[in-house]
Amino acid sequence: MGRAPCCDKANVKRGPWSPEEDATLRNYVQTHGIGGNWIALPRKAGLRRCGKSCRLRWLNYLRPDIKHGGFTEEEDKIICAIYNQMGSRWSVIASQLPGRTDNDVKNYWNTKLKKKAAKLHSKGNAANNPNPFSSAPPPTAAPMPVTEAYRHGFPPLLTQGYTGTSNNIGVSEFGASSNSGHNVFIPDQGGLSTDHATGISYVSYLPGTRGGEDDGVLMDFGMGNLPYDIISGLWFQEKDSTEVTPGSSSLDEFPYLNIKPQGL
C-alpha cells in the first residue's frame, strides 16, 4: 500500500502564487505562527494550497529575512568551497549564507556557478595538475577545537616550516550556525578561515596579492595539508622555507604565497 498523499491534489491550487495568496499566508504566519503543522495551516489560513507548497513559499520567498538579489563574490567562494568538500548539500551551504535558501543556492549553482567553476577549472590546466587526493578517502581528523590561537594565527596544520608571526592577518567570524554545526570563518582581509566542525581550513588572499590578476582566491587545506585553489582547480606546493620571512608584517611571510602550481 502506498503512502497517502499529503493533500487532496484535486482540490488544491497549484502553480505560481498570486499577491493575494502571498498576503494571506504572510499575515497568517506573522499573526499565528506555523503552529508546528504545515499540513493543517492552509485550511486554517483559508488557502487552497497544499501544506508543503505553503511551507516552500514561506521559507523560500516570504520570510522577512530572505535576501533577494545577486550573489556576491564572497558568497560564490563559500558555495564553491563547501560544494567542493560536501557536494550538493544545499541546506548546509545555505546555512552559511545568511538570507539565502537552499533553493536559491541550488538554482544559482546549477545555472551559473557550475559553469563558472568548470571554466576556471579547465583554464587552470587541471589535466597537468590533477588532484593528488582524488582517490583518497575524506579526511577523518577530529574537528579542531576553537582556541584563541585560531583567531589570531595559523592553525597548526599550516605551521609546518613556518616560523613567522601572523598577527597582521585577522580572522572574523561569519555566518556561524548552531543549526548545522558548521561554522565558516571568513578572513577580514585575506588570511585564514576554518570550519571548526570539519576541521577544514581555507585561506584567501587580498586582491592582487597573487600576481595582480586574482580577485582573491579561496584555498582548501582540508585534504592532506596541500593547498588547493578551489576556483582555479590548481594544487600548490609549499614555498621554500628560505623564502619565508619570519616576523614580517606583510603577507610575504605566508609560506604559500608566490608558489608555483604543482606539475607546472
Place this chain on the structure above:
DNA sequence: AAAGTTACCAACCGCCCGGGT
C-alpha cells in the same frame, strides 16, 4: 519582426528521516 534557443528561477515531486503512538 518572428522564430528558435538559452538562462533563470519558482514550484513541484518523491524519497528519507525522526518523532510520536
Place this chain on the structure above:
DNA sequence: AACCCGGGCGGTTGGTAACTT
C-alpha cells in the same frame, strides 16, 4: 517493534524573460 505522519531535502520540471539568428 512496527507503523504513521509531517517536515526536510535534493532532483527535476515548467513557465517565461532575455537573447540570438
